Amino acid sequence: xxxxxxxxxxxxLAQQGRRPMPAGQAPPPKQTVAxxxxxxxxxxxxxxTHHTIMLDGAPLHYTATTGMLPLxxxxxxxxxxxxxxxxxxxxxxxxxxxxxxxxxGGPGAASVFVHLGxxxxxxxxxxxxxxxxxxxxxxxxxxxxxxxxxxxxxxxxVGTGFSRPATPELGPKFWSLDGDIQSVGEFIRMYLTRYDRxxxxxxVLGESYGTTRAAGLSLYLADNGINLNGVVLVSTIxxxxxxxxxxxxxxxxxECATAWYHHKLAPSLETSVQATVDEAIKWDKxxxxxxxxxxxxxxxxxxxxxxxxxxxxxxxxxxxxVDSNLRISMPAFQKELLRSEGKTVGRLDARFTxxxxxxxxxxxxxxxxxAAVEAPFTSAFNSYVRDKLGFRTDAVYDVMGQGVHGWQxxxxxxxxxxxxxxxxxxxRYMKVxxxxxxxxxxxxxxxxxxxFSHMNLDPSLRANVxxxxxxxxxxxxxxxxxxxxxxxxxxxFVNSATHEAPKSE
Numbered sequence: 001x002x003x004x005x006x007x008x009x010x011x012x013l014a015q016q017g018r019r020p021m022p023a024g025q026a027p028p029p030k031q032t033v034a035x036x037x038x039x040x041x042x043x044x045x046x047x048x049t050h051h052t053i054m055l056d057g058a059p060l061h062y063t064a065t066t067g068m069l070p071l072x073x074x075x076x077x078x079x080x081x082x083x084x085x086x087x088x089x090x091x092x093x094x095x096x097x098x099x100x101x102x103x104x105g106g107p108g109a110a111s112v113f114v115h116l117g118x119x120x121x122x123x124x125x126x127x128x129x130x131x132x133x134x135x136x137x138x139x140x141x142x143x144x145x146x147x148x149x150x151x152x153x154x155x156x157x158v159g160t161g162f163s164r165p166a167t168p169e170l171g172p173k174f175w176s177l178d179g180d181i182q183s184v185g186e187f188i189r190m191y192l193t194r195y196d197r198x199x200x201x202x203x204v205l206g207e208s209y210g211t212t213r214a215a216g217l218s219l220y221l222a223d224n225g226i227n228l229n230g231v232v233l234v235s236t237i238x239x240x241x242x243x244x245x246x247x248x249x250x251x252x253x254x255e256c257a258t259a260w261y262h263h264k265l266a267p268s269l270e271t272s273v274q275a276t277v278d279e280a281i282k283w284d285k286x287x288x289x290x291x292x293x294x295x296x297x298x299x300x301x302x303x304x305x306x307x308x309x310x311x312x313x314x315x316x317x318x319x320x321x322v323d324s325n326l327r328i329s330m331p332a333f334q335k336e337l338l339r340s341e342g343k344t345v346g347r348l349d350a351r352f353t354x355x356x357x358x359x360x361x362x363x364x365x366x367x368x369x370x371a372a373v374e375a376p377f378t379s380a381f382n383s384y385v386r387d388k389l390g391f392r393t394d395a396v397y398d399v400m401g402q403g404v405h406g407w408q409x410x411x412x413x414x415x416x417x418x419x420x421x422x423x424x425x426x427x428r429y430m431k432v433x434x435x436x437x438x439x440x441x442x443x444x445x446x447x448x449x450x451x452f453s454h455m456n457l458d459p460s461l462r463a464n465v466x467x468x469x470x471x472x473x474x475x476x477x478x479x480x481x482x483x484x485x486x487x488x489x490x491x492x493f494v495n496s497a498t499h500e501a502p503k504s505e
Contacts, residue, residue, distance in 0.1 A: 041068070041391070041393040042068050042164070043081075044067070046067025047066045047067055047389060047391050048063060048064070049063070049064045049066070049389055050063055050090075051121065053121050055143055055145075055148065056143075060145075061091070062090055062121060062147060063087070063088050064085060064086070064087055065085070065086040066085045066086075067083070067084065068081040068162070068163075069084065069187055070190075071183055071186050078166050079166050079173065080158045080163065081163060082156065082163045082183070083162035083163045084154060084191070085153075085154045085389065086154070086195070087121060087147050088151045094197060096199075096200075097151055097200055097201075098203060099150065099152075100150045100151070100152050100203040101155060101184075101191075101203070102114045102115070102154050103155055103214075104207050104210050105206065105208030105210035105211070106404070107175070107180060108398075108404040109160060109209070109210075109399065110156045110160040110161035110397065110399050110400075111154040111156050111161065112381045113373070113377060113475060115154040116384070117377065118207075118483070119146045119147075119205070120147070120154065121141065121142055122384065122388075123141075123142035123144075123145075124137060124376050124380045125138045125140050126376075126478055129479060130351070130473075132372060135379070136379065137376040137380045138380065139380050144484050148491070149491045149494055149495065150494050151200075153191060158171070158180075158183055159174065159175060159398070159404035160398055160399075160401070161398060162395050171404075171405055171406075175404055175405070175407045176409075177212075177216065177409070177410055177414055178216075181213060181220050184217060185226075188221065188226065192226070201498040202226065202227075202229055203229055203232060203494065204228060204231055205232035206234070207234040207235055207475070208235050208237065208443065210234075211233040211235070211237060211238065212237055214232070215233070215238050215416040215417065215420040216416045217231075218423035218424075218427075218430065219426075222427055227427045228423075228427065229500070230431045232435070233433065234435040234476060235436070235442065235474045235475075236434055236436070236448045236451075238415070238420065239413070239415045245327065248292060248327045248328060248329070249288050250447035250450055251330055251333075252313070252446070253280055253281050253445065254439070255441075257273050257276070257350075257438040258345055258439055258441070259315040259337060261273065262338060262345065264314075264315030265312075265315050277438065281446065283309050283313065292327075307321050314328065320336055330347070331347075331363035334350070334363065334441065335361065335364050339359060342359050344365075345364075346368045346369030346441070346473070348370050348440070348441070348473055348474040348475065349440070349474055349475065350439040350473060351369075352369035352372055352473075354368030374399060374400060381399075385397070417455050418455075420432070420455070421457055428460070430497075431465075431493065431496070432465045433468070433493045434448060434465065434468065435468050435489075436469045437473045437475075438470065438472070439473040440472075440473045466493065
């Protein structure tokens with residue numbers, strides 16, 4: 001199902017709507033002497049280190065492997081180097097041990113967020129509510145790490161992190177929907193080969209545009225002899241196409257959840273976010289969607305009912321709703337909800353608030369949730385990879401699209417839901433995990449649900465898809481309680497998908 005019109009505008013932004021990467025941007029200059037020196041880090045053997053963390057009073061011993069894998073073309077010429085950090089739990093049988101390949105999105109984002117915020121054995125220190133303490137930023141043991149149940153490989157697609165094309169001219173080969181999927185698929189094949197993991201149960205996990213990549217990978221890998229046990233989609237977007245009026249109905253439940261969080265609704269709706277959103281969705285289906293589909297033929301009674309409902313469930317001024325023609329875009333909502341307080345709400349995480357220079361502007365000047373996360377992760381990773389993992393380089397770790405120069409999107413938009421459906425039909429054991437945040441305005445949960453209910457999945461495959469919703473934003477794991485919850489759900493999912501009983505015809 002098409003998602004939101006404003007998402008189309010975000011297609012050229014870095015991970016979770018951050019830095020722009022104009023299609024016409026010139027490639028970086030030819031290699032300098034300093035850049036040539038970096039080839040030593042690119043071609044050096046991976047660094048292997050050994051570590052221990054304490055979980056519930058017991059030690060977890062593991063090995064970290066940090067380095068580069070070369071991507072070669074059909075005649076054996078290296079075209080790119082892909083940086084990765086892999087964690088394997090010591091003393092395990094790798095033929096039975098699940099293996100998860102994890103990455104972020106953007107396109108143009110490094111894997112640092114799912115690595116040091118979510119799954120890895122170390123985690124950037126946050127406050128319990130998901131906000132950050134003042135700098136400097138530190139790391140601590142992650143008591144919720146998925147390493148207890150699966151080995152982990154965090155990879156940075158070409159142009160992100162330390163991953164680079166072998167020459168600047170080769171960059172565009174990797175910076176498109178299919179070029180990206182093929183290169184990550186080749187990295188996975190190479191890793192399975194070099195580290196003898198062909199017999200392991202296999203999973204891919206993506207966040208944001210990483211879910212687009214993961215869905216595409218599920219079919220690409222299957223067509224190249226690698227079947228997955230599971231696909232994990234966190235803050236999902238599978239379709240980038242205009243949705244017309246339907247997009248406003250799909251945005252509405254997330255806007256309602258945000259209004260609930262900021263106490264803009266009547267006391268009768270203050271019980272819980274789940275109960276409030278469930279009630280709002282019923283109204284959405286019964287009143288808002290039919291009225292929007294009526295378009296210019298909407299009756300006066302329908303219009304009055306919509307105005308009243310939007311006031312009730314969004315806490316907005318009647319005049320703003322009427323002036324918006326009953327269609328409240330996400331950017332307009334982010335600016336309007338707390339305008340009377342001189343604040344905006346975040347796009348990635350609507351629990352965060354910002355302060356704009358122009359309170360009368362129609363949309364926020366920046367995303368306060370984005371502004372809060374980049375520096376802590378960048379700082380913590382640069383220290384960790386050199387001091388603890390022993391990977392020494394002077395190169396810049398490109399967190400947010402700085403290394404990608406001109407991503408090419410297919411004309412007509414993107415739809416990888418059809419690829420995921422085909423992969424599920426070809427591999428009926430493959431399970432799909434969907435993680436959604438109530439306060440995620442970048443990939444709203446109701447739009448994700450709509451996509452999956454319109455995939456034309458065979459009824460026999462619907463049980464292979466499970467959806468979980470969390471009281472957090474785009475980066476679900478920032479809030480400690482929700483990190484614990486989603487990791488618990490993921491451990492159950494991985495173990496279930498690993499030990500699936502044979503299906504009968």
